[in-house]
Amino acid sequence: xxxxxxxxxxxxxxxxxxxxxxxxxxxxxxxxxxxxxxxxxxxxxxxxxxxxxxxxxxxxxxxxxxxxxxxxxxxxxxxxxxxxxxxxxxxxxxxxxxxxxxxxxxxxxxxxxxxxxxxxxxxxxxxxxxxxxxxxxxxxxxxxxxxxxxxxxxxxxxxxxxxxxxxxxxxxxxxxxxxxxxxxxxxxxxxxxxxxxxxxxxxxxxxxxxxxxxxxxxxxx
Amino acid sequence: xxxxxxxxxxxxxxxxxxxxxxxxxxxxxxxxxxxxxxxxxxxxxxxxxxxxxxxxxxxxxxxxxxxxxxxxxxxxxxxxxxxxxxxxxxxxxxxxxxxxxxxxxxxxxxxxxxxxxxxxxxxxxxxxxxxxxxxxxxxxxxxxxxxxxxxxxxxxxxxxxxxxxxxxxxxxxxxxxxxxxxxxxxxxxxxxxxxxxxxxxxxxxxxxxxxxxxxxxxxxx
Numbered sequence: 170x171x172x173x174x175x176x177x178x179x180x181x182x183x184x185x186x187x188x189x190x191x192x193x194x195x196x197x198x199x200x201x202x203x204x205x206x207x208x209x210x211x212x213x214x215x216x217x218x219x220x221x222x223x224x225x226x227x228x229x230x231x232x233x234x235x236x237x238x239x240x241x242x243x244x245x246x247x248x249x250x251x252x253x254x255x256x257x258x259x260x261x262x263x264x265x266x267x268x269x270x271x272x273x274x275x276x277x278x279x280x281x282x283x284x285x286x287x288x289x290x291x292x293x294x295x296x297x298x299x300x301x302x303x304x305x306x307x308x309x310x311x312x313x314x315x316x317x318x319x320x321x322x323x324x325x326x327x328x329x330x331x332x333x334x335x336x337x338x339x340x341x342x343x344x345x346x347x348x349x350x351x352x353x354x355x356x357x358x359x360x361x362x363x364x365x366x367x368x369x370x371x372x373x374x375x376x377x378x379x380x381x382x383x384x385x386x387x388x389x390x
Numbered sequence: 391x392x393x394x395x396x397x398x399x400x401x402x403x404x405x406x407x408x409x410x411x412x413x414x415x416x417x418x419x420x421x422x423x424x425x426x427x428x429x430x431x432x433x434x435x436x437x438x439x440x441x442x443x444x445x446x447x448x449x450x451x452x453x454x455x456x457x458x459x460x461x462x463x464x465x466x467x468x469x470x471x472x473x474x475x476x477x478x479x480x481x482x483x484x485x486x487x488x489x490x491x492x493x494x495x496x497x498x499x500x501x502x503x504x505x506x507x508x509x510x511x512x513x514x515x516x517x518x519x520x521x522x523x524x525x526x527x528x529x530x531x532x533x534x535x536x537x538x539x540x541x542x543x544x545x546x547x548x549x550x551x552x553x554x555x556x557x558x559x560x561x562x563x564x565x566x567x568x569x570x571x572x573x574x575x576x577x578x579x580x581x582x583x584x585x586x587x588x589x590x591x592x593x594x595x596x597x598x599x600x601x602x603x604x605x606x607x608x609x610x611x
Contacts, residue, residue, distance in 0.1 A: 207465035238505045244428035263507025284459045286484025290518040297511040
C-alpha cells in the first residue's frame with residue numbers, strides 16, 4: 170500500500186464493471202475504497218462482496234451517510250459489517266437513541282461536508298456537531314478538503330488518535346495533497362479518477378501532484 | 391384505502407418473506423408503505439420491485455434518510471425513482487450542492503426526529519432546518535409524533551399544502567391518532583405492526599384506538 174500519499178478511492182456510480190476495473194487496477198496502490206450508497210444499492214450486497222474479493226488489501230468503507238434512529242442503524246450495520254471495515258454515519262443525528270447503535274471502533278462520523286449547502290445548517294451548528302464527535306471518539310471523521318480550517322479545527326479538538334478523511338479533491342476543487350497538509354490522514358478522490366478516460370493515468374497524475382504538494386508543505390514544517 | 395386513519399407502515403427489517411406477508415395482508419387497508427434502508431439493501435432493488443408488484447395501491451416511500459452531496463443524491467434518486475413515489479432526505483444537509491438534486495414534488499424532508507439524540511443537535515438548529523424546508527417546499531416532511539409541538543410548529547409554518555408524516559407511534563411511545571390530532575397527515579407505524587405475532591391483528595387494534603382518539607379530538611374542534 171502506498172504511504173507516500175494516503176488516498177481512498179470513492180466508488181459511487183452503480184456500475185459494477187467500472188467498479189471492478191478500478192478496484193482491480195488500483196488494489197495495492199491506494200489506501201482503500203469507499204463505497205457510496207448508489208453503488209451499494211445498485212450492485213447489491215452480493216455484488217459488493219464479489220468486488221471486495223478482488224482486493225483483500227486496504228481499508229473498505231461503507232459510505233451510507235447513515236442518519237436514522239437506533240434500530241434502523243443497527244439493522245443497517247449488521248448488513249454491511251462483513252463487507253466493510255468501517256461505516257460512515259452523520260454526527261448531527263446525535264448519540265442517544267441513534268449513534269449508540271454503532272461501534273465507535275468501526276465508525277466514521279461526518280463532522281462537516283464539502284458542498285455549499287453545508288453553510289446553511291451544518292456549519293452553523295459546528296460546535297454542537299463537534300460535541301457529538303468528541304463524546305463518541307469514533308475511529309475517524311469526515312472533514313472537507315475544500316475547507317482546511319475545518320480540518321485544522323477537528324485535528325486540534327481530537328488530537329492524533331482520530332483519523333481524518335477528506336473528500337473534495339479534484340472535481341470539488343481542492344488540490345491533491347492539500348488536505349494532508351492541513352492535517353488529514355486520508356484524501357478521498359472519486360470522480361477525477363473513476364470517471365477519467367483512464368483511471369490509472371488519472372490516479373498517477375493526482376498521485377504525482379499530491380506527493381509534490383505534501384513534500385513541499387512538510388519541508389516547510 | 392382507509393381514510394379514517396391515514397397510516398403508513400414502515401418496513402425496515404431486511405426480511406423479504408415478512409415484508410411480502412405484511413404488504414399482501416395490509417394492501418388497500420393502509421395509506422402506503424415506507425421502505426427503510428436495511429430493507430432496501432437487504433432484499434435489493436429487484437426484491438423491492440417484486441414487493442411493490444404485490445400492491446399497486448397507496449403511497450410507496452424510499453426512506454433512505456439521504457444526506458449526501460448533489461451527485462450522490464442524484465445517482466441514488468435515479469435508482470429508486472421507478473420503485474417509490476417519494477424519497478426521504480435530510481433537510482439538515484442544505485439546498486445548494488445537495489437537495490437541489492431532488493425534485494421537490496417527490497421529496498419528503500426530515501425536519502425533526504423522534505429519538506432522544508435529536509435534542510443534541512437537530513432540535514437546537516430547528517430554525518435553520520425549518521428555513522431549508524420552507525425554501526424547498528417539498529411534497530412532505532417528517533416530524534415526530536413523540537413531540538406534537540414540533541408538528542404544530544411546522545404545520546403553522548408550511549400551511550396545509552405540505553404533507554406531514556409522523557413516526558414515533560407505538561414502540562417509541564406516541565398514542566395512535568395523536569399525531570393526526572396535532573396536525574399530521576399520516577402516522578407512520580413500524581415495529582408495533584410488523585413485529586407483532588399477528589400484524590393484521592396489531593394493525594386492527596392500532597386502527598381502532600386511532601379512530602377513537604381522532605374522533606374525540608375532532609369533536610373538540
